[in-house]
Amino acid sequence: MARQLTAVSDNHEMTSQRMERRSFLKTLPALGLLTACGKPAGTKLALNWKPEPEFGGFYAAPYSKHGLQVEILPGGTGTPTVQMVGAGSVDFGIVSADEVILARSKGNDVVALFAVYQDSPTGIMAHASRNLTAIGDVLKDGTLAIESGLPFARLMKRKFDFSHVKVVPSPGGDITSFLHDEKFAQQCFLTSEPIAARRKGAAVKVFAVSDIGYNPYTTVLAVSGDSLRKHPETAKAMVAAVREGWRAYLDDPKPVNQQMNQLNPTMDLATFTEVAEVQKPFIETDATRSSGLGTMSRERWETLIGQFKELGDISQTIPAEDCFRLV
Amino acid sequence: MRKTLLPPLIPLVFFTLTAELLVREGFVRAYLVPAPSAVVRAMIDSRVELVQALLSTSAGALAGFVMSALLGIASAVILSSSRGVQRAFYPYAIFFQTVPLIAVAPLLVIWFGFGIRTVIASAFVASVFPVIANTLSGILSTDPSLRDLFKLYGASPLVTLFKLRLPAALPQVFTGLRVSAGLAVIGAIVGEFIAGGGLGSVVEIARTQQRIDKVSAAVLLASLLGLGLFGLINLLSYLMLRRWHASEQAE
Amino acid sequence: MTTTISGGVAVYLEGVRRVFDNQRAVIAGMDLRIEAGEFLAVLGPSGCGKSTLLRMIARLSAPNAGQIRLEPDAERFQTAFVFQDAHLLPWRNVLANAALPLELMGEAKARRDEKARAALEQVGLLDALERYPAELSGGMRMRVSLARALVTEPRLLLLDEPFAALDEITRFHLDVQLRDLWQRRGMTVIFVTHSVSEAAFLANRAVVLGRRGGDIKLDRRLELPAVRSNDLRGDPRLGQEMKILLGAIEE
Numbered sequence: 001m002a003r004q005l006t007a008v009s010d011n012h013e014m015t016s017q018r019m020e021r022r023s024f025l026k027t028l029p030a031l032g033l034l035t036a037c038g039k040p041a042g043t044k045l046a047l048n049w050k051p052e053p054e055f056g057g058f059y060a061a062p063y064s065k066h067g068l069q070v071e072i073l074p075g076g077t078g079t080p081t082v083q084m085v086g087a088g089s090v091d092f093g094i095v096s097a098d099e100v101i102l103a104r105s106k107g108n109d110v111v112a113l114f115a116v117y118q119d120s121p122t123g124i125m126a127h128a129s130r131n132l133t134a135i136g137d138v139l140k141d142g143t144l145a146i147e148s149g150l151p152f153a154r155l156m157k158r159k160f161d162f163s164h165v166k167v168v169p170s171p172g173g174d175i176t177s178f179l180h181d182e183k184f185a186q187q188c189f190l191t192s193e194p195i196a197a198r199r200k201g202a203a204v205k206v207f208a209v210s211d212i213g214y215n216p217y218t219t220v221l222a223v224s225g226d227s228l229r230k231h232p233e234t235a236k237a238m239v240a241a242v243r244e245g246w247r248a249y250l251d252d253p254k255p256v257n258q259q260m261n262q263l264n265p266t267m268d269l270a271t272f273t274e275v276a277e278v279q280k281p282f283i284e285t286d287a288t289r290s291s292g293l294g295t296m297s298r299e300r301w302e303t304l305i306g307q308f309k310e311l312g313d314i315s316q317t318i319p320a321e322d323c324f325r326l327v
Numbered sequence: 328m329r330k331t332l333l334p335p336l337i338p339l340v341f342f343t344l345t346a347e348l349l350v351r352e353g354f355v356r357a358y359l360v361p362a363p364s365a366v367v368r369a370m371i372d373s374r375v376e377l378v379q380a381l382l383s384t385s386a387g388a389l390a391g392f393v394m395s396a397l398l399g400i401a402s403a404v405i406l407s408s409s410r411g412v413q414r415a416f417y418p419y420a421i422f423f424q425t426v427p428l429i430a431v432a433p434l435l436v437i438w439f440g441f442g443i444r445t446v447i448a449s450a451f452v453a454s455v456f457p458v459i460a461n462t463l464s465g466i467l468s469t470d471p472s473l474r475d476l477f478k479l480y481g482a483s484p485l486v487t488l489f490k491l492r493l494p495a496a497l498p499q500v501f502t503g504l505r506v507s508a509g510l511a512v513i514g515a516i517v518g519e520f521i522a523g524g525g526l527g528s529v530v531e532i533a534r535t536q537q538r539i540d541k542v543s544a545a546v547l548l549a550s551l552l553g554l555g556l557f558g559l560i561n562l563l564s565y566l567m568l569r570r571w572h573a574s575e576q577a578e
Numbered sequence: 579m580t581t582t583i584s585g586g587v588a589v590y591l592e593g594v595r596r597v598f599d600n601q602r603a604v605i606a607g608m609d610l611r612i613e614a615g616e617f618l619a620v621l622g623p624s625g626c627g628k629s630t631l632l633r634m635i636a637r638l639s640a641p642n643a644g645q646i647r648l649e650p651d652a653e654r655f656q657t658a659f660v661f662q663d664a665h666l667l668p669w670r671n672v673l674a675n676a677a678l679p680l681e682l683m684g685e686a687k688a689r690r691d692e693k694a695r696a697a698l699e700q701v702g703l704l705d706a707l708e709r710y711p712a713e714l715s716g717g718m719r720m721r722v723s724l725a726r727a728l729v730t731e732p733r734l735l736l737l738d739e740p741f742a743a744l745d746e747i748t749r750f751h752l753d754v755q756l757r758d759l760w761q762r763r764g765m766t767v768i769f770v771t772h773s774v775s776e777a778a779f780l781a782n783r784a785v786v787l788g789r790r791g792g793d794i795k796l797d798r799r800l801e802l803p804a805v806r807s808n809d810l811r812g813d814p815r816l817g818q819e820m821k822i823l824l825g826a827i828e829e
Contacts, residue, residue, distance in 0.1 A: 099537070143441070147531075149532030169523045
């Protein structure tokens, strides 16, 4: 699934870099030590976008403390993380819950381990001057830029009348068209494009896609079912490290923001700070407070699977318990 | 007929059967490589959508290609007029060749909007340079003795251009057009990724739905479009050159 | 004894000098008087400036010093040039190729086709009018080139080793035809060649240029009969002239 985090900068960059740079954890002194203490061979984690606050916890995680040596591979538009995990070219990957369901229905055995975003940050951003009150209002007129293939788009097509709006492809984080046209609304990540737009002086109104009842876990750490069966201890160590990392990042995002900014200079440090703050309610919810960061529930998965069945994307229901594992 | 069609068909049949077998027996995972039968099924199931998309992409690619042909040849004629003009402007022509299309496409959307105009612009940008380069080369490599001949009988530079240099350049013009045809299709599809519509849109949407069979079906149609355009150019080349150019003479 | 026939153009070279970019003086001050109606052969080793000389006489390039006068110089297109290769326009048929000079001079189609037909008849190609250069033999193409040169009824005909690439029998044949045409029309012919036998057979005057700078090593009236046929090939007088010419070249 294409990611919608924006690159807030004056060059309206839209890149499709595919793992062009390898990042190594720099701030954690423990890492970088290729000691002979029997550490496991490098573990690869593939991100589905450039290093940004949504991945903060992964960069903050104390991997070596849990006996892991992790190499984080940044991604970009269209990075096929769910296929990469399934094919075994990486050990772990960041995907979204809907990708997991779709993949499993096609025989790609991937399993979700840790959900960073408890609520989907996907939304639609419109100009405040249009005085819209509900998500369906963006369809009254003007242009709507969405990825028509995504489930939420298709759910919207079922629920609402699209005959008065012009649908165009999503600009993938680029807000130029949005800024030039008052009647232009676009798909966005609630934690990024609105911030970028406000920065440029536009007053925006955002609607969360979860308003229409579609709320997949997002920025989910996934592993292949095969790996999970063969090396459950690696998965367990990974999740433990990641959980600690997220705790650390939520408490103090500054050092890791610096590090990620080095890796991704297209987003300035001030934006890193702002986004890290704005994303907190998505990550830390009542559910995580009781069951721990990254937790997932069977009900949520079942709801999602049901929605996919309704959309006709999967022919038969798949068991929710196959989709995720809490280790 | 048999000589041209049969040889390419043999590897095609071989590879198709092999791919089908590998996927069916599970040696290759279906979500990574689609079985040919699945691609065919996707083509049949989505035929209405695919045909419509094919027509849309064809229109965009063809329009962009025709623009490339006309503006490309015209530009080459202008460039051929003097060394100074060439030195000043040829580097900009090269720019069309080297600019990464996927980076330029979002700019095209800002100028031309979401729709077929951007698709045409994208197809044009992708395909114009080979026409310019080949046509210019053809015009500049006119036989100097023939140029002397024209000079001897007082032909003006314009007359020399139209009666000698352009006809002499025709084989190379066609070489440029052949290369340009395929590029126009690619350019149209890239444009569609950003601006919507056509096969590019089908690929993009199917990709997000992880429907690799449909993606393959759309890609296959795009290739056939490129092939069709290429064949058209070849036909035109044959009709225009057959009486006099070695490239179209019978073996 | 030979006689010159009037009806052609006289060419006077006075102190003609031609230098190329690398400062090499290809022709370093040449004086030469060619009378109207002469058939002049120009001989010399490669690089001695024969072709350069011819091009300057044709006004395709200008001398750096000195002058070349034509007398009379009234008519605009009185000079014709035959190149070493036929250099026909491959996309036009034989008739259109032969008519090209008249077309460039602006003559109407009916008239120029009629004149072209007449010229082609003179070189024996009347039944090949519709054919294209690619379909012709080397000898036939050269004959078209000759017809093309004659179609304007030139008073000065310049030939730069025109038959060099042809086989001997065709050469002999064309030699006779050229000599015949010259006698009937009375134009001035300047014929550059490598071949001593050809020069002796065709010309009534021969000039041998030195290795460098275009200095004239020999300027001789050939002592051969006015009417020449292939019988002359075996005549000892021809052999004698050839010996003299060869001697001058080998110096």
